[in-house]
Amino acid sequence: MYLEVRPTGSKIWRYRYWKADGKDGIFTIGKYPSVTLAEARKSKD
Known part of the structure; x- marks a missing residue:
């Protein structure tokens, strides 16, 4: 799992x-900071 930073600055x-x-x-989990690290980890599992 990783945080992708796009050229526009969105994550x-x-x-x-x-x-x-x-x-x-x-698999795209969601936008940061709307989706926290803890929530992203839960989605991944």
């Missing part, structure tokens, strides 16, 4: 995971 929580076929996927 979003993202989670990178691996699919069964060996490819990766990225």
Whole structure:
């Protein structure tokens, strides 16, 4: 899980995971600070 900072300055929580076929996927959890670190961790799990 990581916080992505975009060129516009907006920040979003993202989670990178691996699919069964060996490819990766990225799940966007939500915008920071609307979604706190604790909430992002809960969503990831």
